[in-house]
Amino acid sequence: MVDVLQAGFYSSIQDLGRYGFQDYGVPYSGVMDEQAATIANLLLGNNTKDAVLEMTIIGAKLKFECDTLICLSGAYMNPQLNKKPIKNNKVFKVHSGDVLSFGKLESGCRCYLSVLGGFKTEKVMESRSMYQHITAQSTIRKGDKLAIEPSSLKHERHYSNLRINSSYLLNSTLNVLKGPEFEKLSIKQQEQVLNTNFTISKLNNRMAYQLESPIENSLESIITSPVLPGTVQLTPSGKLIVLMRDCQTTGGYPRVMQLTKSALNVLGQKFVGQTVKFNLISKF
Amino acid sequence: MTFSLTYKLYGERSILIEWPSFIQDDILFDLLHFKDLIHLNGLKHIKEIRSAYNSLLVVYDKKLRAYDEEIKVLNAIYKTTSISKKTYNSRLWKIPVCYDAQFAFDIEALSKSKKIPIDEIIKRHTNVIYRVCFIGFLPGFLYLSGLHETLFTPRKATPRLKVEKGAVAIGGNQTGIYPIESPGGWHVIGNSPIPFFNPKQDSPCFAKAGDQVQFYSIDIEAYNHIKNLVKNNTYVLESEGING
Numbered sequence: 017m018v019d020v021l022q023a024g025f026y027s028s029i030q031d032l033g034r035y036g037f038q039d040y041g042v043p044y045s046g047v048m049d050e051q052a053a054t055i056a057n058l059l060l061g062n063n064t065k066d067a068v069l070e071m072t073i074i075g076a077k078l079k080f081e082c083d084t085l086i087c088l089s090g091a092y093m094n095p096q097l098n099k100k101p102i103k104n105n106k107v108f109k110v111h112s113g114d115v116l117s118f119g120k121l122e123s124g125c126r127c128y129l130s131v132l133g134g135f136k137t138e139k140v141m142e143s144r145s146m147y148q149h150i151t152a153q154s155t156i157r158k159g160d161k162l163a164i165e166p167s168s169l170k171h172e173r174h175y176s177n178l179r180i181n182s183s184y185l186l187n188s189t190l191n192v193l194k195g196p197e198f199e200k201l202s203i204k205q206q207e208q209v210l211n212t213n214f215t216i217s218k219l220n221n222r223m224a225y226q227l228e229s230p231i232e233n234s235l236e237s238i239i240t241s242p243v244l245p246g247t248v249q250l251t252p253s254g255k256l257i258v259l260m261r262d263c264q265t266t267g268g269y270p271r272v273m274q275l276t277k278s279a280l281n282v283l284g285q286k287f288v289g290q291t292v293k294f295n296l297i298s299k300f
Numbered sequence: 301m302t303f304s305l306t307y308k309l310y311g312e313r314s315i316l317i318e319w320p321s322f323i324q325d326d327i328l329f330d331l332l333h334f335k336d337l338i339h340l341n342g343l344k345h346i347k348e349i350r351s352a353y354n355s356l357l358v359v360y361d362k363k364l365r366a367y368d369e370e371i372k373v374l375n376a377i378y379k380t381t382s383i384s385k386k387t388y389n390s391r392l393w394k395i396p397v398c399y400d401a402q403f404a405f406d407i408e409a410l411s412k413s414k415k416i417p418i419d420e421i422i423k424r425h426t427n428v429i430y431r432v433c434f435i436g437f438l439p440g441f442l443y444l445s446g447l448h449e450t451l452f453t454p455r456k457a458t459p460r461l462k463v464e465k466g467a468v469a470i471g472g473n474q475t476g477i478y479p480i481e482s483p484g485g486w487h488v489i490g491n492s493p494i495p496f497f498n499p500k501q502d503s504p505c506f507a508k509a510g511d512q513v514q515f516y517s518i519d520i521e522a523y524n525h526i527k528n529l530v531k532n533n534t535y536v537l538e539s540e541g542i543n544g
Contacts, residue, residue: 039351040497040504041435041479086455140499149439150499196308196316239321240436242350242357242444244311266352266436266443274311300312300363 020160021115022077023036028155031067031160034143038265040290044245045145046261048126048222048284050210050277052090054200055180056130059087059107066134067144069156071127073287075118076156078129080110082166085132091185091285098139105180109169124185124285136163147262188286190279192294195248197270200235208232209248209272213291214256220288222262229252229291235270243267246275248294276300302381303330307371312363313347315370319354323445327354328433329388330381337377351509352434353443387542392429392512394538395477395492397468398523399425403491406415410453410470410487421489422517424448425468425475432511440479440497440505444513447475459485466491468515490515493527494537506537 030053033046053068069076075093077298078228088095095102096117104106104127110116116126137144140151148154156162201209214227223300233254243249249269258275259267260283273294275283286292303319317334319327335349335356350357352499354447364370399407399422411418415464430444435444447470463469463484468477471486477498478484492515498504506512529535 036348037504038348039435039509041437041439041441042499042504102500141504149497170379193309193311196310196318239323239353241318241352241355242316242436244314244357246311264437265350266434271310276312300365 017081017164018135018164019079019081020076020156020158020162023156023158023160024076024118025074026070026072026155026221027076028070028146029137030070030145031143032065032132033145033261034141034147034150037141038242041265042141042150043147043223043262043265045143045147045150046224047128048261049090049124049128049281051184051281052126053126053128053130053283055105055296056089056128057103057134057244059089059178059205060085060130060132062130062132062134066130067137068235069129069135069162071118071129073121073125075127077115077117080114080116080162082164083109083111083169084164084167085169086110086116087130088129088268089128089180091127092182093121093127094119094122097145105178105182125287126285131164132167133165136165145213162283184278184282185285186232187282188290189295190283190292191297191300192273193276193297193300194250195271195273196241197235197238197250198272200270201250201272205231205233209250209256210294210296213293215291216286216288217255218288220286222260224260224263225258225283225286227256227258231256237268238270240268241271242265243271244274246277246280247271248273248275260284302378303327305375305378307374309364309367310357310499313360313451315358315360315364315367315374316357317358317374321354323353323433325431328431328510331356332388333381334378337381338374339378343373352436353445388510389511390510390542391507391539392514392542393507395513396494396522396526397426397492397515398492398518399490400520400523402511402520403464403467404489406469406487407489410489414450414453415448421451424451425470425489426515426517428514430475430513432507432509432513434509435505435507436495438482439499440515442476442496442505442507444475447473449473451475452531453487456487459483460488463488464491466493466496468492491523493523494535506539512520512542526529 033044208231217226219226430446468490469486
């Protein structure tokens with residue numbers, strides 16, 4: 017078990033998401049930055065599908081009730097193990113009674129904690145990803161006890177020393193493909209969406225990121241049709257909305273662009289006030 | 301007849317198939333038949349197929365570097381649906397709704413603005429058989445077509461922050477049931493005591509795309525009775541099969 021002493025700003029258990037239930041209106045959910053979560057899992061020798069803890073902007077304070085191995089990746093939040101600084105992208109042994117805490121956020125927005133074997137919290141519809149009305153909780157809360165598998169650590173030796181490239185945390189260019197309604201934009205609108213530096217609005221969460229600086233818009237809504245995480249919608253007010261992992265399954269706003277999978281990871285590490293720019297690619 | 305479809309790459313791993321932009325049964329049946337056929341072909345690299353009013357989204361498990369080839373495969377499957385059926389194997393679900401004032405927050409205002417008596421609104425809402433086009437927006441939210449034209453009502457300018465679970469509402473040319481509590485901009489005219497979404501069940505929704513729904517009016521006593529049966533897991537929803 018892991019005791020939640022403090023939950024942080026918005027922390028939830030996530031895996032790679034809930035697939036195969038979209039036709040019931042169930043969102044995919046899953047980690048916002050798949051690259052970071054995957055690194056955190058693989059450095060421990062976990063399966064990439066194992067559940068991790070996703071912490072947003074302010075980290076949690078956790079007390080371990082058993083021995084295990086941990087790894088952190090993604091946003092750098094000045095992590096400390098028993099008040100001694102530790103690093104991201106490195107495996108650490110944790111003993112029963114140890115406390116993991118975090119300080120100031122320095123880069124990125126979401127930090128991932130993996131434990132040996134993954135978190136074993138409630139599994140609903142083949143996934144442990146927390147989502148309101150699907151799992152009992154949508155975030156972890158102070159006082160929660162998160163299930164993990166105890167490990168003796170006797171045979172655990174990790175010699176791997178990987179150099180992880182975390183430069184994507186600073187990247188502000190989002191690679192996009194044309195969305196289904198891209199061609200409905202005028203040439204002027206196309207230039208506007210591709211040449212503007214958009215500021216991330218305070219309306220950003222696991223469902224969607226709204227962008228400031230509206231563009232001209234005269235497009236009509238479409239007949240409600242499927243949408244995907246990473247879809248950039250053009251709203252009637254001219255503001256762009258980028259759908260994220262917890263987005264609805266269908267939508268009626270024109271889908272003008274689609275972020276690549278890696279661009280979705282990049283955006284998931286951004287927060288209010290930061291700027292991004294779209295870069296149209298044709299090959300991937 | 302078959303329709304002229306457009307195929308578009310959507311993201312790195314999906315193909316969007318679009319029918320003409322209309323909400324009508326022949327298009328819905330055609331796309332649901334096509335969806336079933338793709339499933340029958342058992343293409344292993346297809347992760348899931350999602351449907352809406354006039355579109356299918358085929359999601360693959362890897363990047364589609366040669367998506368033209370995949371489109372050819374899909375189109376060849378579609379060509380085998382040479383004669384589109386006019387029907388689709390489905391069920392008709394009879395949904396109890398209590399239109400009592402204690403649930404129907406907006407029915408009086410609706411009655412006044414439309415100059416239609418409340419009884420008549422209920423009659424027009426229950427006389428029609430609706431088609432389940434697909435499930436979206438919220439887990440278990442049925443997109444229904446077939447609302448009586450005189451009940452079309454623009455969405456509220458300011459959405460309610462909290463619409464109760466089970467609320468039956470009208471928004472634009474659509475009607476629907478809120479399967480879970482949610483903010484919402486539709487006009488609430490009643491409440492259904494039955495659950496529309498249960499994540500713990502193998503099949504979390506009883507209805508699926510292509511099915512039909514008819515509402516029937518119940519009083520508050522019947523509402524509480526059904527609510528109790530649901531609570532004790534002894535309620536059986538009434539339905540009949542429709543062969544396509």
